[in-house]
Amino acid sequence: MEYYEELGLSRNESRVYETLVEHGIMGSGEISGKSGVSYSRIYNVLDGLIEKGLVKVVPEKTKKFIPSSPESLIKLIDYREKRLEKAREKAKELKKFYEVKEKNPVTMVFGRKGFHRVIRELKDVDKYSYSIKWTSSYEPEWVGYAERSIKKGKDHKTLTRYDKETEKDVKKWLKINKNIRKFENEGIAIDIRDNKEVLIGLIKSNVTLLIKDRAFCKLMRQLFLDSYEKAEKIT
Incomplete structure (x- = not known):
C-alpha cells in the first residue's frame, strides 16, 4: 500500500x-x-x-x-514521472545557480527589491558589524536586530552622515548604540560583517553589492577602524 x-x-x-x-x-x-x-x-x-x-x-x-482498470494507475504513474522529471530539471537549474553564486564572491543587485532580497539572505554577525550610513533610518526591524545583537556582546560601530536631515534619527540610534561618530558621506552605505562579507550600497546609482572575500573584508575593516578613530564623536 x-x-x-x-x-x-x-x-x-x-x-x-x-x-x-x-x-x-x-x-x-x-x-x-x-x-x-x-x-x-x-x-x-x-x-x-x-x-x-x-x-x-x-x-x-x-x-x-x-x-x-489498473491502467489508470499506470497513467497516474506516468503523470507523476513527468512532473518529477520537470522538478528534476528545475532542481538542476537551481543547483547551477547556487554553484555559480557560491564560487562568485560578488553579488550585484539593483533597486530596493534587490537590496531587500540580499538583506534577507544575510545571517546574524558572530563578532562585529562596522557600518557607514547614509540616512541612519530608524526602522523597527533594524532597531530590534541591533538591540538583540548588542545585548549579546557583539561589537557595533557606526560612521554616519550627521546633518539636519539625519540628526533626529541618529540621536534615537545613540540611545541603543553609543559607538556612532560623524562621517562625511556623499551617498555610500557600507556594512562590514565579521571577516566574511561586506555589503555596499551605492545610493545614487541604486545598486547593492555583496562581497564575500576574506582579504577584502580585512582591508575594509582596517580602513573603517582608522577612520573611526579619527572621527568626531556625536554629543
Missing part, C-alpha cells in the same frame, strides 16, 4: 481500491466491511478515488461502485 501513497493515495484509498479490484462491484457497506475502512469515512474515501479516476459509480437503484 505504501506504493500507492507515493502516487498521492491515502492509506484508506489504497485499501478501498485494492478491495474493489479483488472483489469487483460492491456497495458502500460491503466495501467498508471488506476493506476495514469505517463506514463513517467510506464515502469520503470513495469520492477521493472517483476524483482520481480510479473508481466509478454504477447507475443502479442501490448505489454501487466499481474500480477502474
